[in-house]
Amino acid sequence: GENVEQHPSTLSVQEGDSAVIKCTYSDSASNYFPWYKQELGKRPQLIIDIRSNVGEKKDQRIAVTLNKTAKHFSLHITETQPEDSAVYFCAASVPTGSARQLTFGSGTQLTVLP
Amino acid sequence: NAGVTQTPKFRVLKTGQSMTLLCAQDMNHEYMYWYRQDPGMGLRLIHYSVGEGTTAKGEVPDGYNVSRLKKQNFLLGLESAAPSQTSVYFCASIKDTVIYNEQFFGPGTRLTVL
Numbered sequence: 001g002e003n004v005e006q007h008p009s010t011l012s013v014q015e016g017d018s019a020v021i022k023c024t025y026s027d028s029a030s031n032y033f034p035w036y037k038q039e040l041g042k043r044p045q046l047i048i049d050i051r052s053n054v055g056e057k058k059d060q061r062i063a064v065t066l067n068k069t070a071k072h073f074s075l076h077i078t079e080t081q082p083e084d085s086a087v088y089f090c091a092a093s094v095p096t097g098s099a100r101q102l103t104f105g106s107g108t109q110l111t112v113l114p
Numbered sequence: 115n116a117g118v119t120q121t122p123k124f125r126v127l128k129t130g131q132s133m134t135l136l137c138a139q140d141m142n143h144e145y146m147y148w149y150r151q152d153p154g155m156g157l158r159l160i161h162y163s164v165g166e167g168t169t170a171k172g173e174v175p176d177g178y179n180v181s182r183l184k185k186q187n188f189l190l191g192l193e194s195a196a197p198s199q200t201s202v203y204f205c206a207s208i209k210d211t212v213i214y215n216e217q218f219f220g221p222g223t224r225l226t227v228l
Contacts, residue, residue: 001173009154032215043204043219044157051215089156093215100145100208101172102217104156 002027004092006105013080014113021108023090024072032093032100033066033073038107039086047088048075080112116140118220120205126226127195135190135223137205145208146188147172147217148180150201157204163188195227 003026013019025033034049050057050064050073057064061080066073077084087109091102121136137146144165149157159172163182177199179191188207192199202224206217 004156006156034215034217043221045219046216049215100215101147101159101162102157103173104158106154106156 002030002092002094002101002103004090004103004105006090006108008108009106010109010111012111012113015080015082017080019075019077019080019084019110019112021075021088021090021110022072023074023092023105024070025092025103026071027092027094028068028071029094030092031095033064034091034093034102035062035064035075036089036091036104037086038089044089077110080110082112082114085110085112118205118207118218120203120220120223122223123221124224126228127192128228129196131195132191132193133195133225134192135203135205135225137188137190137207137220138186139207139218140186141207141209141218142185143207143209143218144185145210146182147206147208148178148188148190149204149206150174150199151204151222152201160190160203195225197227199225200227201225 006023031052036044037047038044063076087107090105118139147162148160161180166185169180181189205220
């Protein structure tokens with residue numbers, strides 16, 4: 001099955017700096033890559049996603065890049081703010097029949113220092 | 115529109131006891147999923163359903179059973195709870211997997227097995 005590795009497990013940045021989180025996946029059939037943000041005690045919420053036919057996608061301060069050849073994708077957050085502090089999860093999805101199963105990375109605890 | 119809800123929010127069980135977690139969604143979504151979240155391990159898929167009356171195993175199904183008798187409800191059962199099942203359980207749903215990709219998560223159920 002799919003295996004997703006995520007690095008780093010913890011990341012501290014100064015407010016205003018950029019943060020980058022990287023993930024690799026193993027199954028070349030994966031075609032959908034979402035990123036979820038989870039604040040302490042809350043549910044995961046989708047912040048951005050990318051399909052395998054696109055190399056980069058941007059939404060305001062957040063961007064995701066995908067390298068299908070190397071099987072890795074990254075989350076970039078620019079101009080970080082204290083409210084960006086949370087755990088971020090990457091995921092990869094292989095279509096399985098009619099279902100879409102997500103395999104998650106182990107998460108990155110991002111701390112933005114004021 | 116309540117989205118995805120879970121009952122109960124917290125529960126403490128003794129080893130060997132049984133319980134059922136309820137997930138309900140009012141968005142008329144076809145696909146529903148049960149995950150468990152453990153520290154440092156991200157979210158892992160337990161079981162999922164692609165429609166009313168159907169269920170399938172995910173990555174970590176042992177010790178759990180599920181039922182989807184009604185489209186809006188997805189139940190997760192623990193027949194004989196074990197301390198290894200102490201975790202936070204999240205339910206999620208998705209409208210379909212062709213056009214829509216975002217999985218909407220419930221608020222979670224924190225289960226402790228003593």
